Amino acid sequence: ALGRRRREQLWHRAFGHRIPRPRGDAAGAEVALRLGSDAPGSRMLDNGLRLLGKLLAEQGRVPPTIYAVHLSARGLDLWIHPPEQDAPEPWESHDGGRTWRLLAHEGRGIDEHALADAPAPYPGLVSLGVTESGRVLIDLEAAHGVIAIAGHRVRDALAALAVELATNRWSDQMRVTLVGFGNDLATIAPHRVRVVGSLAEALPELEARAEEMTASGTQVLTGRVHGRAADPVWPPHFLLSAIGPDADEAVRLARLGRAGTRMAAGYVIAGDVPHPTWTWEITEEGKARVEALGVTVAAQLLPRRHYDAVVELFRTAERREGEPVREDEESREFTTSPSINVRVLGPIEIGPVPPLEEGRAELACELVVYLATHPAGVHPVVLGGILWPRGVQAVVRDATIARVAEWLGTDSEGRPNLRTDDTGRLRLGPEVRSDWQLFRELVRRSHNDPSARAVLLDKALGLVRGPLLNGRPRGRYAWLAADELEYEVAASVADAAHRLCEVRLAHGDAEAAVAAVRAGLLLAADDEGLWRDLLRAAHATGDPLKLRAVVDGLHRRSSSHPYGGGMAPETESLIDELLPTWRLHSMPSA
Missing domain, CATH: 3.40.50 (Rossmann fold)
Structure with missing residues (x-):
């Protein structure tokens, strides 16, 4: 029921904003x-x-x-x-x-x-x-x-x-x-x-x-x-x-x-x-x-x-007014070759690291993912409440942190990749880089460099491999519900795809515009604005079969969506404009 409401919120999401999150x-x-x-x-x-x-x-x-x-x-x-x-x-x-x-x-x-x-x-x-x-x-x-x-x-x-x-x-x-x-x-x-x-x-x-x-x-x-x-x-x-x-x-x-x-x-x-x-x-x-x-x-x-x-x-899921997407104001300097990459824009991947024994990898990965997406760090006691919401003994928490620190090892200068700073907060080292951090930096640079905007946005979207933290284990990552990460990532990826689509269409490259939108839909599949971008880009190719394929795919998806709800009225209106005969040939509800 909550998913249906959130899907309807995404019908009305404005560019540059994310849907409101609960607090x-x-x-x-x-x-x-x-x-x-x-x-x-x-x-x-x-x-x-x-x-x-x-x-x-x-x-x-x-x-x-x-x-x-x-x-x-x-x-x-x-x-x-x-x-x-x-x-x-x-x-x-x-x-x-x-x-x-x-x-x-x-x-x-x-x-x-x-x-x-x-x-x-x-x-x-x-x-x-x-x-x-x-x-x-x-x-x-x-x-x-x-x-x-x-x-x-x-x-x-x-x-x-x-x-x-x-x-x-x-x-x-x-x-x-x-x-x-x-x-x-x-x-x-x-x-x-x-x-x-x-x-x-x-x-x-x-x-x-x-x-x-x-x-x-x-x-x-x-x-x-x-x-x-x-x-x-x-x-x-x-x-x-x-x-x-x-x-x-x-x-x-x-x-x-x-x-x-x-x-x-x-x-x-x-x-x-x-x-x-x-x-x-x-x-x-x-x-x-x-x-x-x-x-x-x-x-x-x-x-x-x-x-x-x-x-x-x-x-909260009824509210239509969005919250501005937060973007870094300062440039981030990344090492040329990080010691460890943490990939969250799709299936979770952390490497290169040695394999962990069975039964310990899921928790270790969640700990690293949390720190990689919260670079300001977190106190071990707070981290314990995040990773073990039902409670954990301090000795178990500390042993897990020590195990992960050993697992991540040291960087090129011999510094631990997982360390405790002067305030007692746990942080990942400067040579641990997440694809989400790199995505945000590429998007930030695209704002300030119109001549390289398309290239930078294309590189950013190239980091997207699927839904955020795809395939995460059931019962883990419950902290996402109280965090801005899901909301921020989905809106930022959709906005980047929308910007690149507009740039490609302005330069007359409709095929590249289609590719840009499809890259964004890998992660933000419920963003109805992106589907409307895809319809416009497919129409701009001049290929009626391509447009028909997009309409059929969108209709099939909306008919069988696990949250239901069909398509947004604005999307149906756009299809009526671009392909007036679609209702005559639309597939029956699957």
Whole structure:
């Protein structure tokens, strides 16, 4: 969800500016999100369920009732009642049909593009919490009635539930009505979230919808899997209330669950509710327990401070005014032949250095990358908090620093390539050079030398080999969330490519302008301004096939982008101007 917002920010990024970055608690929230996120698991859950629905629809079968899911590094387990033996491949049936399992290697191999129009069959799955082996989710729709949430820290549990429903990727169109929450949560997902002040205000719509569904006789799961993601049959509507019902409201809530069948709806109410279908209890120790399902886990909670930080994170991603790109004012002198090169504008490369033993290289590289991109240095204690955000003993931190210092060795004058200065800060030596430092210096010189501008910008862009720190290990580099590096690099590379494109076009060299933009897109692939530059440069070549190839590539990319959102309106307008027939021949959404 945050990625979608940032992509939309890039639609409006002005030349010479970067998109606003989070600060304070909001930046800390993003660090925590990066540390705790499970993007591969979320993708497997989403793709695995959509594939399951598609396979069952092709076989003319009714999807089973899934009351809970266990997501782990080993794969995805669906807990089914009543049991059903015949699971469609690559799913496997276990425990007499009580569990359907998708192994992780099968889940990772699913073709996501082939499922682009496959609907989400179980949009009501929400995280109850975690165990030592993985995450447990329950299906709100499977309760067929009211779920009471009681015990300790009920609001924190409801807040976590609300944020997940508002942002998950395994739902298509849905509505979430919140009672007893502030309007701030609507900031995260205005297309999904509605905030009302009381249950009395929320219930009429839910009651009318339940009557309509009952009268239609539609089987929700069967209807869903035969539908389309863009136009789901009975999109779900979930009610989360931090306010308990009065006597009349309790009766009305009970009536909503009387049908005893799946109603594309779920109701989670705080406090004691008469005759709930399930009771979701939060213990004083932070456990979440649903006795009806026999499940107890460490509860997923979102305390108020963290909730506020997440909301502020999304507010920052709503801002359109950019921040000026910071550029060095003074020239930097680089050694002719550095002892060590640190390459970050693409896959991480550090060399020449001897190989490190397995298990130590990732941390050592991250330490060097941080210092290379923060040449002012950093105190070891601060560095410890950056590289070990969950905490580290001083002896482990100091041993790691000493190991990296030995690994980097000395420069041509015998000076350590990793040293401690007079203020106690760790710094890399003058003969350790990063491609990012060299890129900035080449761009700075291009501003002051119009005659050599094209050559200098071309050299700068020649340093770009792919996305920043491409292939970095999962769970590491979380500090990037609270740092300006990602924002600064993406904007600077895009601006350099834009400048070089303009210079090349001014000199009538459209092919070189195309090459300049493509070099920038290697790193700043989501910068919509660069795509518009590429369209203009391709049009300037006079080759309609080249322009058509760019339009088709852009359309294909926007249709299958993991963050969604399509193309910026300005980009579509430019295509309409340069290639008026593109909509007639555009590829279907992949």
